[in-house]
Amino acid sequence: MNTQRRQALKSGGALGLFGVLVAAGLVTAEEARAAGWDKPAFDAKTMDDALKALGAGKPGESSDIMLNAPDIAENGAVVPVGVKSSLPGTEFIAILIEKNPSMLAASFTLPDGTPGDISTRVKMGQTSSVYALVKADGKYFMVSKEIKVTLGGCGG
Amino acid sequence: MAGPMRIRAASNGTETEVKVLMSHEMETGQRKDPSGALIPAHHITELTATHNGRVVLSGQFGPAVSKNPYLQFRFKGGAKGDKVTVSWVDNKGDKRSDEVVVS
Amino acid sequence: MKSRKYAVCLGVSALALMVPTLPALADATSDGIAHYRELLAEGNPAELWEMRGEELWREARGPKKATLEQCDLGQGAGVVKGAFVTLPRYFADTKRVQDLESRLLTCMETLQGIPAAEVAATPFGKGEQENIEALVAWISAESRGMQFNVPTSHPEEKRMYEVGKRAFHFRGGPHDFGCVTCHGDDGKRIRLQDLPNLTQPADAARGFGAWPAYRVSSGELWSMQRRLNDCFRQQRFPYPLYGSDVTIALSTYLGVTANGAGESIAPAIKR
Numbered sequence: 001m002n003t004q005r006r007q008a009l010k011s012g013g014a015l016g017l018f019g020v021l022v023a024a025g026l027v028t029a030e031e032a033r034a035a036g037w038d039k040p041a042f043d044a045k046t047m048d049d050a051l052k053a054l055g056a057g058k059p060g061e062s063s064d065i066m067l068n069a070p071d072i073a074e075n076g077a078v079v080p081v082g083v084k085s086s087l088p089g090t091e092f093i094a095i096l097i098e099k100n101p102s103m104l105a106a107s108f109t110l111p112d113g114t115p116g117d118i119s120t121r122v123k124m125g126q127t128s129s130v131y132a133l134v135k136a137d138g139k140y141f142m143v144s145k146e147i148k149v150t151l152g153g154c155g156g
Numbered sequence: 157m158a159g160p161m162r163i164r165a166a167s168n169g170t171e172t173e174v175k176v177l178m179s180h181e182m183e184t185g186q187r188k189d190p191s192g193a194l195i196p197a198h199h200i201t202e203l204t205a206t207h208n209g210r211v212v213l214s215g216q217f218g219p220a221v222s223k224n225p226y227l228q229f230r231f232k233g234g235a236k237g238d239k240v241t242v243s244w245v246d247n248k249g250d251k252r253s254d255e256v257v258v259s
Numbered sequence: 260m261k262s263r264k265y266a267v268c269l270g271v272s273a274l275a276l277m278v279p280t281l282p283a284l285a286d287a288t289s290d291g292i293a294h295y296r297e298l299l300a301e302g303n304p305a306e307l308w309e310m311r312g313e314e315l316w317r318e319a320r321g322p323k324k325a326t327l328e329q330c331d332l333g334q335g336a337g338v339v340k341g342a343f344v345t346l347p348r349y350f351a352d353t354k355r356v357q358d359l360e361s362r363l364l365t366c367m368e369t370l371q372g373i374p375a376a377e378v379a380a381t382p383f384g385k386g387e388q389e390n391i392e393a394l395v396a397w398i399s400a401e402s403r404g405m406q407f408n409v410p411t412s413h414p415e416e417k418r419m420y421e422v423g424k425r426a427f428h429f430r431g432g433p434h435d436f437g438c439v440t441c442h443g444d445d446g447k448r449i450r451l452q453d454l455p456n457l458t459q460p461a462d463a464a465r466g467f468g469a470w471p472a473y474r475v476s477s478g479e480l481w482s483m484q485r486r487l488n489d490c491f492r493q494q495r496f497p498y499p500l501y502g503s504d505v506t507i508a509l510s511t512y513l514g515v516t517a518n519g520a521g522e523s524i525a526p527a528i529k530r
Contacts, residue, residue, distance in 0.1 A: 040165075055355035069298075070291060070292075070294045070295035070298055071238045071291040072292055072294075072348060072451075074452075075476050077475055077476055078223075078294070078299065079295075080299055106218065106221050107217055108215045109215070111213075114213055115227065117229060117230055119228040119229075120228070121222040121299075123184070124220075132183075148291075162310055177302055223478035224307060226302040226304070228301070228302065
């Protein structure tokens with residue numbers, strides 16, 4: 001990583017200079033990602049902005065991506081989400097939640113030898129579509145599933 | 157306070173499956189304390205998993221990852237006795253690194 | 260603020276108890292929730308408490324700089340495996356029936372010199388209470404998969420079972436509530452949650468046998484003492500003292516009812 005980029009990251013501040021640089025085409029989304037926590041992507045408030053910040057544009061559809069998540073979650077504080085991609089050359093996976101204050105929950109970069117198969121747990125403020133974004137062989141694909149969030153009883 | 161992670165790494169001969177539990181508040185920055193003041197965001201931002209020193213996964217978390225995060229993934233290779241290390245940093249600069257021997 | 264939230268909670272639960280279940284809808288929902296729980300079962304954060312609990316057991320602490328390794332949980336000094344599924348039980352040294360938490364208080368005081376009364380008065384999740392939560396997570400995990408076998412041979416154990424049975428069925432407070440209101444019949448639920456009928460062995464094993472548990476809603480590890488304390492709150496009863504006889508009597512009643520009817524899955528993961 002060059003010094004200039006480090007400086008840019010440091011001085012980025014709350015506005016997210018990298019976001020500006022990405023938008024201006026001066027830095028690619030991949031470069032921003034490599035430089036540290038992708039603040040512009042995590043700050044994005046709409047799906048379009050999040051996809052733009054991730055450099056995903058308009059992702060295609062794919063039947064080779066499985067989103068393993070429950071139809072209904074007993075508690076939105078912990079919602080299990082697994083993404084499995086059998087697309088060759090899967091190199092990046094992101095989990096986005098449409099109705100959260102910020103769309104992007106987590107992203108993963110998979111080096112060669114790490115299959116597209118990741119599970120984690122996310123918070124959901126309300127019933128929402130959950131998206132799995134996958135980059136494979138340089139192209140972006142996305143699938144979604146609606147997860148209902150309920151409130152359980154008093155004691156558990 | 158960052159307690160140790162619980163890491164499990166099991167090899168089936170061709171692949172190693174890794175399961176990680178991290179001890180972290182993952183505070184969103186959206187909640188208020190009883191006096192009405194916003195509780196500042198405090199969450200893991202980046203994590204890296206390595207196998208014998210080679211990166212096998214890097215991840216970025218936002219505040220929407222659940223408290224005490226869980227992560228499961230696998231990588232090709234890995235043999236019993238190998239070392240898998242998971243490290244994370246959070247938005248306050250706290251960090252933690254734990255190692256486990258592949259079983 | 261808190262009291263209002265509780266009032267709403269109780270209001271909804273009372274309503275839910277009265278509304279007959281729509282079978283088809285309830286089935287799909289129950290299946291969905293079962294899938295959710297299944298996905299959560301892997302990687303229960305309670306394991307983070309278990310790890311810490313095991314360390315705490317072996318760590319020299321307190322004014323006496325001693326470990327808990329000589330603590331007798333009913334199976335002999337230092338025996339942890341199998342202890343959880345035989346508690347509460349009578350202990351000759353304290354001349355009382357004790358559950359896991361109150362027994363730990365005894366061991367912490369006698370072995371380590373940590374004053375039991377101070378620990379009992381500490382809020383849940385803080386200081387030494389946090390340590391007890393870690394210890395109960397580990398100790399219960401050491402009995403995972405074992406059947407409940409809570410003893411009733413000692414007269415005091417029999418008495419505590421009877422006291423617990425009465426306490427369970429005792430109704431009172433501003434809402435004329437008791438444990439039995441929610442947990443005395445088959446097929447009841449609060450919102451989407453099925454309520455175990457704790458007077459029946461299989462349900463008692465499923466209900467009692469799940470605590471301690473990691474609470475998803477708060478991200479904390481709850482001991483049975485904390486769970487019972489919350490039951491009292493929900494009934495608008497005065498809070499029971501930590502480790503008091505009424506809480507131990509209730510656990511004795513539930514544990515004995517669960518005997519032989521199911522395996523301990525504690526520490527479980529709960530909503």
